[in-house]
Amino acid sequence: MSDNPGTKQRIREAAFRALSEHGYADLTIKDIGEELGQNPSIIYHYFDSKDELLLSMLDDFVEIFVGRRLEQPVTDAKAELRAFVDQILHPSAAQIEAAMHAPPTDIETAVARVFVELWAHATWDDAFREETTRVDGRMRDALAYVIEGGIENGEFRPVDVELTATHVHFLVKQGLHTRSTTNWDDAAERAQHLIDGIVADISVND
Template sequence: MSSYPDTQQRIREAAFRALAEHGYADLSIKDIGNELGQNPSIIYHYYDSKDDLLLSMLDVFVEIFVGQQDEQQITDAEDELRRFVGQILHPTPAQVERAIFSPPTDIETAVSRVYVELWAHATWDDDFRKETTQAEDSLRAVIARILRAGIEDGQFRSVDAELTADHICFLIEQGLHTQATTNRDDAVERVLTIIDGIVADISLED
């Protein structure tokens, strides 16, 4: 980030780091305050509860990592699709710093843990289910948009963009889940390899 984030953004970042460390069930406002380095009471000036804060965190981070893609012009669909998938599964420090001023050291593990914790909680909480559904819809829509652009430009074969986006989206989610819940250290790389194969299969370029 180009400037130090405001208080609400720092609270959301602290919640991200604390959630990745403690998990949803054990996470408290005190934990988030400790991560923030301030009295936890400041959090209640901005958020009504832990869930209110985590929903805001998810909404903002999805907008940064996914939503802003809608504003970018697609000039090379194949390159853009690989870059976008890589941004989600294997983010570079520069990409992470757009969202988090002070990210965890192992950002890939943190992202996968936060994904699993929030999506698991959505099993029981309708507000979280609504937010995770919107997040998945946004991810799928961006991928489908890139695919349609590639088809229109003659880079990709005339495949079903929505169905192919579903396939890629499911692979991304499985990669995040596998990375967080197993000892498969190669989970992300395997998913990237599979998605590379899909991109190569639909590409019309030599």
């Protein structure tokens, strides 16, 4: 069978939806096939295993949350930093549909669950840890890019860019994790409130 990029992407999308439903431990290729609406054997024409498929799916995280942000000029650093955080903690249907043709119905819950499942599995799997490290790095780089742009255009005070980006990044990750693993329904809002405090603290006119 020829390598059809469209089919590979539909498989990754099905894996995303199935993972958000079943969790890593209970997820099977059959579950993904059912979500895809096709015989699960087709998956093995494109991916050797469940893990290879899920590792490939991490590219969708990068596309959804980082995309071409590092190529765009920073014109309003405060607004862009807050928007970047908001799109991770509160992803919109339009945002997910830009990378997926058929996203889950409850997008916020699905993204938080998939994030926690993949990053938790990285605790035990070196291949996953390498990929989650790469994704984390891209997200932190995007935050640092906006913060540095804000310093250059006079919106932000001259701060330690890497340290500030890491601080914001850790809060975003904690918001996702807490939202998915506790009954704190306002975990994302708490994380955003703390990040808003950082933005205010480094802003020249706030």
